Amino acid sequence: MKKLLTTIALITICSCKSSKNQVITKQEKLNNEPIAFVSDRDGNPEIYIMDSDGKNVQRLTNSDSLDFSPSWSKVDNKLYFYSKRDGNSEIYSIDIEDKNLIRLTNNPANDVLPVPSPNGNLILFMSDRNSSSKNLYAMEKNGSNIKALTNNRFYEESPDWSPDAKKIIFTRQLRDSSDTSHAGNGEIHLIDSNGSNLIRLTNKDGYDSGAKFSPDGQKIAFYGYNQNQWDLYIMNSDGSNLNNLTNDTIECYSPDWSSNGEWLVYTAGKDGNYNIWKINIKTKERIQLTNTKGRNEGPNWR
Structure with a gap:
């Protein structure tokens, strides 16, 4: 009987240790997914990375x-x-280990907002090289074989790949002739990866942008204008079930997903002072990750 009780105790202890290790491993996994962001803390906007808890901040670029x-x-x-x-x-691309910098485009126009495909072979970006407004392009990861995916008079921005790389989501500005606002009406659109089958996903007042697919492809997070305020929104990938996630008194924009789909990292602030935060999409728990004056923005979770 004594031997049996000793065996049960050992099993219980091992079980507890195993459970504890599983929790630590899950948290460590999230911490090992660094966040890249832009900050002007050293004088002008540069690229930085940090752990997902805001620690170990490193500056990557110096220009x-x-x-x-x-x-x-x-x-x-x-x-x-x-x-x-x-x-x-x-x-440009930069290797975060050896800091090797490579220029990928070389055009008199403005090439901006690059997003690599899930398999790393293609890069989406926006350019005004063939029109008076920014349109959507794709190129090989070495900068070759550039192709226009859209070509029209509408301003477009903020592209993102679906997890299976079959779809691309982006913002297109739709301006009515009577609209005199600065931003116009930006709406979230979806196309096939070859530029066909355009679908409009949002239809709300104000400018909507920064759309990102969740890791499972079922949800889309973005930021939009809401009664003189920028907030984060989540909707289904077909545009249904739209919800205001933050409903805050300060500006919230530029969301990006954690790999487990449980958190969004984003920018929040006002009056010229912006920092990086993360929010749990279920509990709405918010954690501030940076705390400096000026602008910390554009976070992207690895």
């Missing part, structure tokens, strides 16, 4: 000009971003 809109590769240690370091906005 006198703007570096902006970082986006992680899912298959290697590269970040893609755009910079004005060579005069106008061009697309």
Whole structure:
């Protein structure tokens, strides 16, 4: 009997240790998914990375000009971003280990907002190279074979791939002739990865942008204008079941998903002071990750 009780106790202890290790492993996994963001804390906008708890902040770029809109590769240690370091906005990649910088575009137009495909072979970006407004393009990861996916007079921005790379989501500005506002009416649209089958997903007042697919492809997070305020929204991937996630008194924009689909990292602030936060989409728990003056923005979760 004594031997049996000892055995049960050992099993219980091992079971508790195993459960504890599983919790730690899950948290450690999230902490090992760094967040890239833009900050002007050192004088001008540069690319930084930090752990998902806001610790271990590292500066990646060092330029006198703007570096902006970082986006992680899912298959290697590269970040893609755009910079004005060579005069106008061009697309670059940087290896976060050896800091090797590669310029991918070379055009008199402005090339911005790069997003690598899930398999890393293609890069989406926006450019005004063939029109008076920014349209959607794709290129090989080395900058070759550039193709226009849209070509019209409407301003477009904020592209993102679906997890299976079959769809692309982006914002298109729709301006009525009577609309005299600065931003106009930006709506979220969806197309096939070859540029066909355009579908409008949102139909609400104000400008909507920064749309990102959830890791399972079932949800879309974005930010939109709501009664003189920017808030984060979540909807189904077909545009249904729209919900205001933040409903805050300060500006909230530029959301991006954690790999487990439970959190969004985003920018929040007002009066020229903006920091990086994360919010649990179920509990709405909010955690501030940066705390500096100026602008910390454009977070992208690896």
